[in-house]
Amino acid sequence: MVITIEVKLYANLREFHPEEPESKESFQYEMPAGSTLDDLYQELEIPEDHVKMNFVNNVKKSSGYELQEKDKVALFPPIAGG
Amino acid sequence: MAKFLRVDMSSLEVKEEKLPEKYRKMGGRGLTSGFVLDEVKPDCHPLGKNNKLIFAPGMVTGTSAPSSGRISVGGKSPLTGGIKESNAGTPFAQNLARSGYKAIVIEGKPENDDKCWMLVLDSEGARLEEATVCKEKKTGATVNTLKEAYDNHDFALIGPAGEWKMAMAGICFNDPEYRASRYSGRGGLGAVMGSKGLKAIAVEKKMGKVEIENEDLFKQGQRKLVKGLRNHDVTKPGGTLNSYGTAALINVLDQAGGLPTNNFSSGTFEGAEKTSGETLAETVEKRGGKGMMGHSCHPGCIIQCSNVYPDEDGEELVSCVEYESDWSLGANLGIDNLDKIAEMINICNEVGVDTIEAGVMLGVAMEAGLAEFGDADKAIELLEEICENSALGRVLGNGASFTGKAYGVTRVPTVKDQGMPAYEPRAVKGIGITYITTPMGADHTAGYTIAPEILSVGGELDPLSPEGKAELSRAYQATTAFVDSSGYCLFTTFALLDDEEAMEGMVETVNGVLGTDYTAEEIVEEGKEILKKEREFNKRAGFTKADDRPPEFMREEKLPPHNGVFDVTDEELDSVWDF
Numbered sequence: 001m002v003i004t005i006e007v008k009l010y011a012n013l014r015e016f017h018p019e020e021p022e023s024k025e026s027f028q029y030e031m032p033a034g035s036t037l038d039d040l041y042q043e044l045e046i047p048e049d050h051v052k053m054n055f056v057n058n059v060k061k062s063s064g065y066e067l068q069e070k071d072k073v074a075l076f077p078p079i080a081g082g
Numbered sequence: 083m084a085k086f087l088r089v090d091m092s093s094l095e096v097k098e099e100k101l102p103e104k105y106r107k108m109g110g111r112g113l114t115s116g117f118v119l120d121e122v123k124p125d126c127h128p129l130g131k132n133n134k135l136i137f138a139p140g141m142v143t144g145t146s147a148p149s150s151g152r153i154s155v156g157g158k159s160p161l162t163g164g165i166k167e168s169n170a171g172t173p174f175a176q177n178l179a180r181s182g183y184k185a186i187v188i189e190g191k192p193e194n195d196d197k198c199w200m201l202v203l204d205s206e207g208a209r210l211e212e213a214t215v216c217k218e219k220k221t222g223a224t225v226n227t228l229k230e231a232y233d234n235h236d237f238a239l240i241g242p243a244g245e246w247k248m249a250m251a252g253i254c255f256n257d258p259e260y261r262a263s264r265y266s267g268r269g270g271l272g273a274v275m276g277s278k279g280l281k282a283i284a285v286e287k288k289m290g291k292v293e294i295e296n297e298d299l300f301k302q303g304q305r306k307l308v309k310g311l312r313n314h315d316v317t318k319p320g321g322t323l324n325s326y327g328t329a330a331l332i333n334v335l336d337q338a339g340g341l342p343t344n345n346f347s348s349g350t351f352e353g354a355e356k357t358s359g360e361t362l363a364e365t366v367e368k369r370g371g372k373g374m375m376g377h378s379c380h381p382g383c384i385i386q387c388s389n390v391y392p393d394e395d396g397e398e399l400v401s402c403v404e405y406e407s408d409w410s411l412g413a414n415l416g417i418d419n420l421d422k423i424a425e426m427i428n429i430c431n432e433v434g435v436d437t438i439e440a441g442v443m444l445g446v447a448m449e450a451g452l453a454e455f456g457d458a459d460k461a462i463e464l465l466e467e468i469c470e471n472s473a474l475g476r477v478l479g480n481g482a483s484f485t486g487k488a489y490g491v492t493r494v495p496t497v498k499d500q501g502m503p504a505y506e507p508r509a510v511k512g513i514g515i516t517y518i519t520t521p522m523g524a525d526h527t528a529g530y531t532i533a534p535e536i537l538s539v540g541g542e543l544d545p546l547s548p549e550g551k552a553e554l555s556r557a558y559q560a561t562t563a564f565v566d567s568s569g570y571c572l573f574t575t576f577a578l579l580d581d582e583e584a585m586e587g588m589v590e591t592v593n594g595v596l597g598t599d600y601t602a603e604e605i606v607e608e609g610k611e612i613l614k615k616e617r618e619f620n621k622r623a624g625f626t627k628a629d630d631r632p633p634e635f636m637r638e639e640k641l642p643p644h645n646g647v648f649d650v651t652d653e654e655l656d657s658v659w660d661f
Binding site for chain 1: 404
C-alpha cells in the first residue's frame with residue numbers, strides 16, 4: 001500500500017526539491033505505507049545530518065516517526081536566532 | 083584603577099570615580115543591575131531625578147574575543163515600573179570599554195528642558211556639551227550632525243520619542259557604517275535618557291586597550307571559541323544565521339504553530355513564506371544594489387546575522403529586518419509584505435522606538451478597531467502619529483498595555499506591561515514561563531528555552547508540554563544573566579550549548595580578562611546572583627507573585643492550530659524562584 005504526503009523544504013534544504021531545486025513550493029510525494037521520516041530523507045537524497053527539525057501537521061516529530069496518509073511534512077536544517 | 087563615570091544632569095557635572103571593589107569582576111548586565119539595586123530608589127518615578135541610567139560594556143567587550151561587542155543599559159523602566167536591562171551590539175560598546183571606564187552612571191535631571199546635552203568622552207577627558215541643535219531630530223539626522231563635529235567617535239543617542247518620554251522609546255547606537263540602527267530597545271530606557279535631557283553620548287574610538295590579566299589564558303579561550311563558532315551549523319560563516327538572518331525562524335515557528343498572528347489569536351500565518359528569512363535573502367540577492375545579508379552589528383563578529391534591506395531599485399531601505407521586527411510588524415499584524423515591514427522598521431528606528439513594543443501595540447490597536455489586520459498603510463499612518471507627537475501618537479507611543487487600557491481591549495499580550503515577543507506561550511510553554519517570571523517583563527532573550535523546545539539545540543523537548551519547564555527556564559535565565567554580563571552575543575550560546583570545548587573557551591576568555599577562576603558550573607551560580615538582585619529591586623518597587631502571571635486570555639482562549647491554553651500552574655511559575 002502506498003500513502004501520499006505533502007512535503008515542504010526550508011532554507012538550504014530546498015536544493016533537494018525533487019521537481020525544481022530551490023523551489024519554495026510544497027510537493028506531493030508517494031511513499032510505501034510504514035515509511036518513516038528517515039526513509040523520506042533517503043528518498044529525497046538528503047544526508048541525514050542535514051535535517052535538524054521535522055514538523056508533521058505542525059507537531060515536532062523525531063526522525064523515526066511513521067508517516068501517515070495526507071501528512072503535511074516540513075523539514076528544516078539547523079536554524080536558530082532570536 | 084578600575085573606574086567609572088558619574089554624570090549629574092542636575093548640576094551638569096561629570097566626575098570620575100573609583101569602581102567599588104564589589105563591582106570589579108562585573109560587567110554588562112551584572113554591573114547595571116548592581117548599580118540599580120544599590121543606587122536607585124525602588125519607588126522613584128522612572129522619569130524623575132531619582133532614577134539613574136547606567137551604561138556598561140561586557141566583561142570581554144573591546145578585546146579580540148569574537149562576537150563580544152555588546153553593551154548593557156539599565157535603570158528603572160517607565161514601561162514596566164521594574165528593573166530593566168536592555169543590551170545591544172555596536173562599536174560604541176567596544177570603544178566605551180577601551181576608554182577604560184567600566185560604566186557610565188547618568189543621574190539627576192536638569193531644572194528645565196529648553197536645552198539638551200551630550201556627553202563627550204575623548205582623550206581630553208569627559209564633559210557635557212550642549213546639543214540643542216539636535217533637539218527633536220530623528221536618529222539618522224542626529225548621527226549625521228554629530229559625526230561632523232566628532233568624526234572619530236561612536237554614538238549612543240535617542241530619537242524624538244525618547245525626548246517626548248514615550249514608554250516604548252529605546253536607546254539607539256550606530257553600527258559600523260554609522261547607521262542609527264542598533265538598539266537597546268526594550269523597556270523605555272530612551273525615555274529615561276530623554277527625561278535627563280541627554281540626547282547623546284559620543285565616545286572616541288580606540289582611546290586605549292582593555293586590560294587583560296592573563297593574556298595566555300585569554301588567547302587559549304579565544305581560539306577554542308572561534309573554532310566552535312566557525313564549526314557550528316548555525317553560527318558559522320555561510321551558516322543559517324549568516325545566510326538568512328534571524329528571520330529564518332518565521333517559517334520554523336509557523337510550522338510549530340507558535341508564530342503569534344493577528345494579535346496573538348493564531349499560531350500560524352498564511353503569509354509566513356512571504357515574510358520569511360528565505361524570501362528576505364532571495365529579495366536581497368535579486369535586488370542587489372546596497373542590499374546585503376551577513377552584515378555585522380560590530381567589528382569582530384563571526385556570526386554576522388544582520389542585513390541591509392534594499393528597495394526595488396537597490397537603494398537602502400533599512401537595516402535590519404530581523405526576526406522580531408519582521409514578526410511584530412508582519413505576522414502579528416497580518417501583514418505579509420516585506421517592503422512595508424521594512425518601511426515600518428525604518429520609521430521605528432528613526433523616531434526611536436522599540437520595534438517589538440511598536441508591533442505589539444499596533445496589534446492591540448488593530449484589535450481596538452483603529453485599523454484592520456493586514457492593512458499596512460493604516461499601520462504606517464498610526465506609526466506616523468507617534469512621529470507627529472499627536473494626542474493619539476502619545477497614547478500609542480506608551481506601548482501595548484497603555485493602548486489596551488485606552489481602548490478597553492482585553493486581548494493584550496503583555497507581562498508586567500511589556501509586550502510579548504515572537505513566540506506564543508500557548509504553543510511553547512517554556513518560553514511562556516520565561517516571559518512571565520523574568521524581572522524584565524515579557525522578554526524572550528531573558529531565558530531562550532526555544533533552543534531545546536523548538537530548535538533542537540542544547541537538547542530536545544516537547545514545546546507543548548509544561549513538564550520540567552520551570553526548571554528549564556530557571557537554568558536558561560541564570561546562564562543568560564551571565565552571558566549578558568560577559569559581553570558576548572547571546573547567539574554564541576547556540577554553539578556553546580552543543581560544544582563543550584567552545585563553552586570552556588568562553589569561560590577562559592572571561593577568566594583571562596578578569597583574573598577570575600570561574601568554571602562553567604559557577605557561571606550559572608553567578609547568573610543566579612544577578613537574578614536575585616533584579617528580583618529584589620522589583621520586590622522593593624512593589625512587585626509580588628501576582629505580577630508573575632500570564633494575561634488572562636491565554637488561560638481562557640484556545641490557540642489554533644494546537645487549540646491549547648497556557649496550562650502551566652501558578653505554583654510551577656512561582657517555583658522558578660525556588661533557589
